[in-house]
Amino acid sequence: MDGVRRVVDEMYVRVLADPELTHFFDGVPIEKLARMQTEFIASITSGDIQYTGADLTKVHAGRGITGAHFSKFCGHLTDALEANNVSSHAIDQVLGKLAMYSDKVTGSTNVDG
Secondary structure (H helix, E strand, C coil), X not given: CHHHHHHHHHHHHXXXXXXXXXXXXXXXXXXXXXXXXXXXXXXXXXXXXXXXXCCHHHHHCCCCCCHHHHHHHHHHHHHHHHXXXXXXXXHHHHHHHHXXXXXXXXXXXXXCC
């Protein structure tokens, strides 16, 4: 969990510095968000952790998050993973699992099945 938290903290430094993403986090308690994000990432990458945070669809509903925003967020996550010497194979696995939740974050529907 410590390694995941380091990545999450680094990712949020990048996300909050991004003018296209920072406004989504206005008024959001970042410490709590980072704890929940750490738990979420750990839960999707390991079967040992259970995510106990809010429903992703409800939390992100009506916020105007697009696929482009989601992609930028994932780019910052990738950069943070690379900065923490995570292998490209492991990064691909994390991004692949995270992609399965994009519709919950953006509110779009997967019509391709």
